[in-house]
Amino acid sequence: MRLAFTIAVRFLRSGRGQTILIAIGIAIGVSVQIFIGSLIQGLQIELVDSTIGSQSQITISNKLDDALIDNYDKLEQDIDDNYESVRFVSATADGPALLSLDDDSYSILLRGLNFNIADGIYKITDKLEGNLPAKEGEVLIGTELKEEAEISLGDELLLLSGEGKRETMKVTGIFDLGVANLNKSWVLGSLPTAQNFFNYEDKATSIEMQLEDVFAADTLAAEIQAEQAGTLTVDNWKDLNASLLSGLNGQSVSSYMIQVFVMISVLLGIASVLAITVVQKSRQLGILKAMGIQDGQASLIFVFQGLMLGIAGAILGVLLGLGLSYAFTTFALNPDGTPVVPLYIDPGFIALSAAFAIVVSTIAALIPARRSSKLNPIEVIRNG
Helix, strand or coil: CCCHHHHHHHHHHHCHHHHHHHHHHHHHHHHHHHHHHHHHHHHHHHHHHCCCCCCCEEEEEEEECCCEEEHHHHHHHHHHHHHHCCCEEEEEEEEEEEEEEEEEEEEEEEEEEEEEEHHHHHHHHHHHCCCCCCCEEECCCCCCCCHHEEEECCCCEEEHHHHHHHHHHHHHEECCCCCHHHHHEEEEEEEHHHHHHHCCCCCECEEEEEEHHHHHHHHHHHHHHHHCCCCCEEEEEEHHHHHHHHHHHHHHHHHHHHHHHHHHHHHHHHHHHHHHHHHHHHHHHHHHHHCCHHHHHHHHHHHHHHHHHHHHHHHHHHHHHHHHHHHHHCCCCCCCEEECCCCCHHHHHHHHHHHHHHHCCCHHHHHHHHHHHHCHHHHHHHHH
């Protein structure tokens, strides 16, 4: 084995130009694989974060006519204790109301939240002008509602419920959730504010959750539903966003197909070049066989060549792929200066890409290795 390795190194050195070209070819294949894979993963993470990252990923509601959940605090605690993958679990009390302002009125959804927990779901404080409600009767409004109704911090709003209840509430802050429809229709207050306004007593309308792994939402929702059999229903974002999931799956499939075809081209390129090397080195191989080298050792020469070329190409490819990814996120920018697609580095994916290139290079070397083992030293030497 040591002899085969030594000869493989000498063969690579003797054809330095050819060796460099093969290594560069492998490097380009690996870099394309890493660049496309990282780009698609970054795009998917950004898309999921912008659409699902600041929303409830699992929601528990009631099927009964009043649509209220009793003993919600106990259910919250049970979920928090029994499901480690749940990052945040928060009860919500909401209902439709009418905002009366001078001669105009606006249909809004008054939502009562536990801001200490719900902020982890909706990230309200990330873009908040003013302060969170500190007591009952204080609320937040969205940026679109502020502009349309010309409301300012400190203004008092008259809210009317469907049952005719009227209550004045003070605006302490203005939020921006990044969704125009929510910014226009949501008015956020504390949980007791909504419970008292809608006469919910000590009940909630839903329990909302965010998870460590957003793509596990359907599995976890099924588990919770099985334990909460009865009047409660458990919905998850995957069932409610089939078109988004279809788009994400399409991106992943296209990414995998591109990467596979790139590596197939690398495999064929290495196999063809090394096969030519067998012809070029046939005289040397014939002499080595005449001197006693075994067929297995002759084959190992090319296997070692493929392995070393794969390692060199993988290292260069990783560096080139990371450089391409960094350059893309540095120069491809939105008008506000943020990257079009954020830089996402997955060490596991990069290591897998490098390992895949090394394996492909080694497999590609098996074709010329088999051919070299069949060389007849007498015929090779005789024919020169």
